[in-house]
Amino acid sequence: MRRRGLHPGTAERRREIFCAALECFAEIGFSQTTMADIRRRAKASTGSIYHQFESKEHLAAEIFLEGIADYQAGWIAALERETDARGGLRAVIGHHLRWVRSNETWARYLFQRRHSAFTAAAERKLAELNAEFLRRASLWFATHMEAGRLRRLPPDIYIALVAGPYTEHTRHYLSGRDCTNTEEVIEMLADAAWRSLAVRPDQPGSARERGQPRTSGGAR
Amino acid sequence: MRRRGLHPGTAERRREIFCAALECFAEIGFSQTTMADIRRRAKASTGSIYHQFESKEHLAAEIFLEGIADYQAGWIAALERETDARGGLRAVIGHHLRWVRSNETWARYLFQRRHSAFTAAAERKLAELNAEFLRRASLWFATHMEAGRLRRLPPDIYIALVAGPYTEHTRHYLSGRDCTNTEEVIEMLADAAWRSLAVRPDQPGSARERGQPRTSGGAR
């Protein structure tokens, strides 16, 4: 049986490989990245990498899962912090945009070009994460639908209307094209989400601190 | 100098390989697909494939470009057929959803997991397609903004609000999850787009034939 106690430096080595791989995947994509690229960037040997990670697939999956877990945790936290329907929409949109800005490398790997398929185990873990994420989000939204503040629409439509715009905007942003200032994007997307999902979008709602014009255009 | 005149069967062979590759890419993804898979499905030899297409990358790019060109042409045609702002939004959303339904194989390759990077030539061609696509779409939208029917918002926001929801819904659909009936999805997404983009969403607009309820929920 094992003596116990990892050798010092092991965790660091593992993390070095992990980070090197993340950078490679984000910069040149999963399939373009060779194990040699990772080896060079992490200054590790082939054996070392394969000792820490079962395969390139597993490495990619672990990175993906850690990123998505952090992202989703923040998303749910931002949502559940708000009791107000409009505030909740703004909160998740804000969380998404800001998370992408402050975790650009991760975002590039997670959102820009999702890697096709992972190992069965990783897919299972991902499905679990998504299920729990959806369960908690649905709960929050259901409350507001029942209270008559948000429109009753099927789940697939909700997902499309809430996540679609910010996801599309992120693709735009990550591909390096011209974008409006982040805080303004948040305002505009939150406003649009509210218009499309609220039962009575014209009610004052919680327009929040700085009252940006809600009907006029030219928010440029 | 060349005698001229292709051998009979050449175009067919090329097409067989093209289609076999499309199916493989759609089913198991670009990187998972091996040239042997394509060879088997097309009943062609290695030499034959490489005679017709420069590489796996080039083959993928050609397929991608043909698909995207057809999709974009239909999108623009649907848009320009409409002079009414609300009708135009509904038209492009309808085109997207229906195109995906009737070209599921293509859609799976084009929208589900976009392949990371093509050859420089293909990227250039794609950029050209996108530029022309955006140019014509912008023209149409600008007209309606100037007429005061659609809100003035920056281009990145417009793209996010118009394309985001239907793109997200398509990912949902292609991943095999439960979806609302297509025509209803079109109604709901078109309605939501109108709410978020119209200067006065409550104005009658062009609600079209069968008057579905616009304010009430429960359109399930």
Next chain:
DNA sequence: GAGTTGACTAGAATATAGTTCTAGGATGTA
């Protein structure tokens, strides 16, 4: 209709990149 040409096909050979394997080094414990 025999000869010639060039598009096309076949399949073996090659190269590249992921993975496995074997040997050894380092560290903590007795």
Next chain:
DNA sequence: TACATCCTAGAACTATATTCTAGTCAACTC
């Protein structure tokens, strides 16, 4: 110091994209 375990190194192996060489076949010329 001896042993056990973890970790590292890098060579060997394998799978897969691509190249190469040797043809085959249709159409055209004389």
